Amino acid sequence: MSTAQARPAVDMPLLTAIIMLCALSLLVQYSAGGENPGCMVRQGTRIAFALALLFVFAHIPPPVLLRWSPWLYGGGLALLVIVLSAGIIGKGAQRWLDLGVVRFQPSEIMKLAVPMFVAWTLTRLPLPPRLFTLLCALAVVALPAGLVVVQPDLGTAILIAIAGMAVIFLAGITWKMLIVVATLLAAAAPLVWNFLLRDYQQQRVLTMLDPWADPLGAGYHIVQSIIAVGAGGVGGKGWLAGSQSQLDFVPERSTDFIFATYAEEFGFIGALALLLLYLFIGLRGLVIAHYAADSYARLLAGGLALTFFVSVFVNIGMAVGILPVVGVPLPLLSHGGSSIATLMIALGILMSIHRQRSRL
């Protein structure tokens, strides 16, 4: 593959979009952080660190990733179990692993390891996957997702599940099977509702269905978020001028509800621009998948791109009140080191896959 070495390691259109998002991220973090330059500096540091990771992973060829997949997955699973048992001892939610220098969430690894290992599993045999392969792939998804749910971190578990399911979908699972899986999921829904979801999680779903039923109680957060978005209007209230966000009415305004802050201050036009950037990155990822050199790279790239956009949808959908409140960060905008690093690695992998693309 001599041609691959001649191509640049980074995909310029993708990188441009990412840089623009990062710039927006700094702006909106400064505003959401109460005009505290420290917030912006920390976010900038994280972004710089994550960008470095992007460049590193952009240089790792997909076959290497293929080889790493089982190990990464197995290692990630082991860490999840360790974290969980430590959490049980510590009598509380445990997501973090302290490595002395860096603290990180093993569940973040799974956001990448699951699509990689699912793609690895599915590409052992010709596509579309047969029932056994499919069941194996489903198990590969369900195991870490379940471990993360009991942490409990529903948001990350959902993202892990989405990443795995996206790969399975792209692998050409037949419509018949898709229907069967969908039916199974539908049948499992009441069981999940009753046995897997905790009270507060059930409440969130109910709240999503009608937040105005209890605007000062359970619905307070989502109602305040919707008010913020709506009050932004077409042109927005202007940077640093969103009363809903600045006066603390918007909950979690730096993290899960960063979109409400953004939409209040930059309005419909700003939201549209942001959405276009996300859409561009998502679609660009799908295009990269289209031209990928082999099935593994294709599935991985497609899965990562799809996961990226779906997480955007879930987060914004939550902020505008069409999805229940789950802790899914808005890619690159939300405050939080682990998720930004993971995202940049995913984007780096996309670039690497693009660099190694076939000419067909």
Next chain:
Amino acid sequence: MIPVSNKVRDRRIVRGRLALAGGGVLLLAAVLVARLAYLQIASHQRFSTLAQNNRIDFVPIAPVRGLIHDRNGRIVAENRRVYNLEILPDQVDDIDQLLNQVGQLIELETESVGRFRSLLARRPSFERQTLRTDLNELEAARIAVHQHRMPGLELQARLQRHYPHAGVAAHLIGYVGRITADDLRRIEPRAYRGLEYLGRAGLEAQYENLLRGGPGLERVETNAHGKVVRSLGRDAPATGLTVHLGLDIELQRVSVEALRGWQGAIVAIEPATGDILAFASEPNYDPNPFVNGISRADYQHLLDSPQRPLLNRALYGRYAPGSTVKGFVLLTGLQHGVDPNRQIYCPGWFRLPGRAHRYRDWKEGGHGLIDARDAIVQSCDIYFYRLARRLGIDALHRGLSGFGFGQVTGVDLPGEPSGLMPSPAWKHRARGQAWFPGETVITGIGQGYMLVTPLQLAAATAALANRGRRVAPRFLTATEDPRNRELQPVAPLEAGRWRVGNRAFYEYLIDGMRGVVHDRNGSAAGIRRGLKYQMAGKTGTAQVKSIPQDEKYVEEEVERRFIDHSLFIGFAPIDAPKIAVAVVVEHGGPGSRTAAPIARRVMDFYLLQQLGMFGGPDAPAAAAAASADSADSASTGRPATVATVTTVTPTVTTVTAAQ
């Protein structure tokens, strides 16, 4: 490895799905755009309003209560900075736990906690409530240190009403009190927005509307926790008007001190204007503890005290006027054509024709031949028994009513009683009995049914000083807007004219009253020594207990509570009166002995010290004024300060011994 054909097939499958995924992504994006358009464009107005309502709040700003000044600009009611402990109820998770924590740091009285709880239940939870007031420096520091772990608790520097002269003017100034749950049902809520106190007694209650001021309103931006982030503009509160009184607080203090150890009242009026210069009632009480709610025990102590310190005797005390009424009776007689120069014979007793009952004179053996002037000077009872009988009760009633007896004076204090000017019609109405001639006779010397208040007596004396021009006694002389310092004087109120035929009648009477003080045989001659000015006066001794016929009245054997009330009225200087005084000392014995010296002390202080007339104060008077101590007044004993008064009448000591 997988065969090449499979690779191509795989690629086709995945590329197909990628296209589907792309379509899905666009669909999701479309959903979000539609939702955003709905929220941000279609419903923008509604959410914009909701966001506004979220952040804008209106906070009332309490106005500063107006000050009260005396006639010389001395402050008698002010606002002092104090530390209050306040609670924002909606920021407290567990009120009981918080109260418990606070109780460990500073002392919390059960009562203030109870009041706090009752307000908590009544007022909206976003309104701050005061838990304890007037924290001292140490307590404030203790709270400040631990405040961070008690959210919803705030230490506030506030202005609180303070009465610098404590009990001296308590009965007339009154006090403000914290607004209670009961008040809330009564007051106009808008006028009291942000206010915690209202005038509860005395002038504070009377002029509540002048003193209160207008509450302001601040438009503030609040955050989600209800905390004020910044001000968006304010309507400044209007400070209450400064109230100027005719009162002379120094004279008031001297009056209170002159009465110390006694129960009684002094009212001093400026005859020309009706301005009340002094309005003393003893014993008194400190109004300051009432501001934040006096403790039940302390209040009960005041209520239970036999000296009744809470009673405003100057306003509510109703006494038989005794001989102080004689001047007014004489004026009535002169109007009815009585010749003052015609002498009568006083044998020491008087008997109605055909009746056995003897009405006695205070002087055993009588005054002998006596004319009207001497009857005033020596306070001859027999003269006035006969005069009253000659005039008849209807003429007496009309004549005395003309001086305001039996009517409210219209003073600017709430709840003034009218006293009692008896008449046959009144007796028939009130008691269902006929009027007896004997009752007319004793009315002539101010005994029987007639009751006057010290204020009425002073107002009537001021009318004598004015030679018949009655003015309504008043406290308020002017209001002042603190913003532009504009003074709005209040015009004196004429209380109606009652002038007998000509001015000569007054001059005749006043000459007699001059004799009371200045003549060797005057009933108040005991106070004339060293007097630097001309004073007109009249003593009075009001019987508390009727003495059975033919029983000798031996003062030393009578319990103190049966000792007569001591009265004195007078004004000075005679030519251009500056002050008219009425003194009532309960169980003080003869008016000449107790009330008259007190009246002189009051007049001396006002004329010599305050007005600087007649060469100013002489040494002992100045010394007495300088020793203005504020010792406890509730004691039943007789503190040393009275000694200056009793030097004139050493017999008082015997009374004390007899107790």
